[in-house]
Amino acid sequence: MEWKPDRLHDKPIYKQIVEYIEYRIFNGEYPPGSLLPSERILAKELNVNRSTVVTAYEELRASGLIISKQGSGTRVSPFLAENSKERVPNWNRYVVGGSLLPNIPLIRRILKEALNKDLIDLATGELSPDLFPQAQFQQIIKTGNFNFHLGYENPQGNFQLRETIANHVKKYKNIDATASSILITSGAQQALHLIVQCLLKPGDSIAIEDPSYCYSLPIFKSVGLKVHLLPVDQNGVNPDDLLTLHKKYRLRMIFLNPTFQNPTGVSLHPERRKKILDIAAKYGIPIIEDDPYTLTAFEQEPFPTLKSMDPYGIVLYISSLSKIVSSGLRIGWITGPQRVINRLSDAKQQIDFGHSIFSQWIANEFLTSPYFHEHINQLVLELKKRRDAMVSSIKNYLHDHVEFFIPKGGIHMWCKMKTPIHEEKLLETALNYGVIFVPGSALGTKKGYVRFTFGRAYEDTIEEAIFKFSEAFYNLANKT
Numbered sequence: 001m002e003w004k005p006d007r008l009h010d011k012p013i014y015k016q017i018v019e020y021i022e023y024r025i026f027n028g029e030y031p032p033g034s035l036l037p038s039e040r041i042l043a044k045e046l047n048v049n050r051s052t053v054v055t056a057y058e059e060l061r062a063s064g065l066i067i068s069k070q071g072s073g074t075r076v077s078p079f080l081a082e083n084s085k086e087r088v089p090n091w092n093r094y095v096v097g098g099s100l101l102p103n104i105p106l107i108r109r110i111l112k113e114a115l116n117k118d119l120i121d122l123a124t125g126e127l128s129p130d131l132f133p134q135a136q137f138q139q140i141i142k143t144g145n146f147n148f149h150l151g152y153e154n155p156q157g158n159f160q161l162r163e164t165i166a167n168h169v170k171k172y173k174n175i176d177a178t179a180s181s182i183l184i185t186s187g188a189q190q191a192l193h194l195i196v197q198c199l200l201k202p203g204d205s206i207a208i209e210d211p212s213y214c215y216s217l218p219i220f221k222s223v224g225l226k227v228h229l230l231p232v233d234q235n236g237v238n239p240d241d242l243l244t245l246h247k248k249y250r251l252r253m254i255f256l257n258p259t260f261q262n263p264t265g266v267s268l269h270p271e272r273r274k275k276i277l278d279i280a281a282k283y284g285i286p287i288i289e290d291d292p293y294t295l296t297a298f299e300q301e302p303f304p305t306l307k308s309m310d311p312y313g314i315v316l317y318i319s320s321l322s323k324i325v326s327s328g329l330r331i332g333w334i335t336g337p338q339r340v341i342n343r344l345s346d347a348k349q350q351i352d353f354g355h356s357i358f359s360q361w362i363a364n365e366f367l368t369s370p371y372f373h374e375h376i377n378q379l380v381l382e383l384k385k386r387r388d389a390m391v392s393s394i395k396n397y398l399h400d401h402v403e404f405f406i407p408k409g410g411i412h413m414w415c416k417m418k419t420p421i422h423e424e425k426l427l428e429t430a431l432n433y434g435v436i437f438v439p440g441s442a443l444g445t446k447k448g449y450v451r452f453t454f455g456r457a458y459e460d461t462i463e464e465a466i467f468k469f470s471e472a473f474y475n476l477a478n479k480t
Contacts, residue, residue: 004046013048017056025065025076033078036066101218106424106442113436120465122437122452125213125262125411126327130458131382133325136371137362144365148357155349156341157184157333158360164367165333172295174308175317177335183344184355187332188290188320192255193219194344195288195316195334200225204252207245209237211414211444213262213290214255229445232261234405236268239275246283253286259302260293263443263451264414265407270303281312288316292323293410295376298384302409313337321363323411323455324379325372330355331363383411386454386462393466398473411455414440417448419477426450430472435465 005016024030036042039057043050057074060066068074102108114124148158156162162179169175185191192214200206202224208214210229220227228245230237236258245251256276258268268276280287289306307317320332334344348354366372390413391406404415417426423439430437440449457465 005048014052014055014059017042017046017048017053018059021056021060022065025080030076032076032080034076036074036076038073099222101222103218104216104442106427106439107216110427110436110438110442113431116436118434119431120435120461120468121456122435122454122465122469124456125453126322127324127379127411127455128458131379131455133366133371133375136366136369136375137326140362140365140369140371144361146358146361148361150357153354153357153360155354156345157182157355158357158364161331161360161364161367162333164364168367169317169319169335173291173305175305175335180338181335181341183334183341183348184360185320185332185334185348186330186352186355187322187327188292188318189332190348191318191320191332191334192217192288192290194347195253195318196220196223196225198343198347199286199340200252205249206253206255207242207251208255209257209261209444211263211440211446211449212255212257213443214257215444216442232264232266234266236261236266236272237276239272239279242276243279246279246285251283251285253288254280255288255290256306257290257292258306259291260296260407260410260412262293262410263412263438263440265405265410265412267303267408268306273303273306273309277306277310277312277314280314284314286314286316288318291317291319294319295324296380296383296411297409298380298387299408307335316340324376325363325366329359329363331359382459383409383455386457386459387413389459389462390452390454390466393463396463397467397470401473401477411453413452413454415450415452417450417473419473420448421473421477423448423450426472426476429476430469433468433472433475435468435472437469 003020005013007013009016021030030036037045039050039053043053057066057068061068065077065080066074067077103111110123113119114121159179161184162182165182166177166179169177185194196219200223203226205226205228206220207228207230209232211232226249228249228251230241230245237256242254256268258273260267276287287306291305294302294305305317307315316334316336318332318334321329322332334341387407394402394404394415401419402415402417404413407413423441427437427439438451440446440451443451454462
């Protein structure tokens with residue numbers, strides 16, 4: 001809940017809570033029958049004593065606006081709709097009836113808790129604020145010459161930025177592209193949504209990695225796709241597994257994050273990359289390459305992208321500035337055949353009339369300035385220090401209770417808990433200790449894993465975060 005009571009106001013806090021909930025009930029935000037937060041949860045969200053919320057709820061119950069029942073919680077009274085002269089829509093039915101499915105409850109819980117500033121965040125898949133090029137952006141805004149039309153942009157994206165990205169992917173990733181073969185998107189997330197909604201249909205079979213960030217996305221089930229899993233080992237997915245899946249299910253598309261994969265941090269071996277490309281070409285299966293982390297390599301040049309190795313034209317390449325520059329800039333892109341880009345551009349135009357020219361201008365200025373190369377060099381140094389701090393802390397505090405792969409780039413670390421433990425209970429306990437992470441079950445079928453994001457926490461808080469996690473772990477392990 002974003003609203004907070006005004007502690008300096010003459011009106012008692014419980015009265016402010018009553019009036020706020022009344023307002024949300026009468027303006028339809030809390031429809032009849034909708035579930036309200038429990039007294040404990042609401043007290044925590046508003047940072048007030050539980051007794052204050054109890055008093056507010058008692059007054060609301062007395063007025064007939066809410067009802068409480070053991071086992072089913074506190075709800076807005078359903079009788080409000082019956083007693084009204086107007087017919088109130090059953091918003092709960094609409095909420096559960098939409099075609100786009102909500103995030104799974106565990107992901108929703110993590111997203112909500114990650115907003116708590118008192119927690120050390122090892123869950124959110126982005127950079128910490130001190131790794132954003134804030135000063136450079138301010139300088140660009142201060143000295144840059146913004147002379148673009150402020151109306152709708154080309155749905156495919158600003159031409160100058162697309163030319164810049166074509167040069168960027170050639171220089172840094174050896175990918176041949178033209179401005180016409182690039183579509184600017186609102187991050188990689190929108191790119192994935194456009195591809196799924198425009199190029200696939202209900203009943204199509206697709207393959208994703210297990211574990212994988214894609215595993216947590218409801219978009220695949222929302223459009224009725226049949227999702228099949230490719231196990232990931234220390235060399236990425238196995239081409240033989242892909243071939244077996246295709247022979248059994250006739251795959252229509254393959255989704256891969258082959259470099260510093262989220263969540264495992266592993267990279268698909270070059271020999272496997274070539275075999276997967278050959279299989280996909282033989283059977284005519286498009287590959288969606290999601291590549292947010294290639295430029296974060298710590299120790300050596302990363303393996304070549306699938307797109308740069310693709311002589312067949314079967315790879316749709318997705319990347320963005322979210323994981324290396326700024327998640328809030330919302331600049332991502334897709335590179336692919338012209339006919340595909342035209343189809344996706346048309347869909348994007350229907351959704352948002354094209355991307356903001358202002359963020360595209362900043363992205364173009366930054367990518368074409370000396371700032372970008374300097375920023376990437378500094379970012380890699382800082383991320384490596386945070387990875388090393390996390391490795392050291394895990395060894396110091398969790399000892400031989402965990403196994404983990406040390407990533408050579410990216411922002412995530414994937415850890416296997418060698419002691420059997422309930423992941424969601426571990427999350428709840430860790431929240432009480434002041435740290436948040438992502439349980440492995442949110443990202444795949446493997447049990448007993450956790451994902452720590454070392455790119456999100458400040459360097460000087462990583463040791464404290466792992467210490468708090470270890471305290472939560474030992475506390476829970478001793479009870480089982």
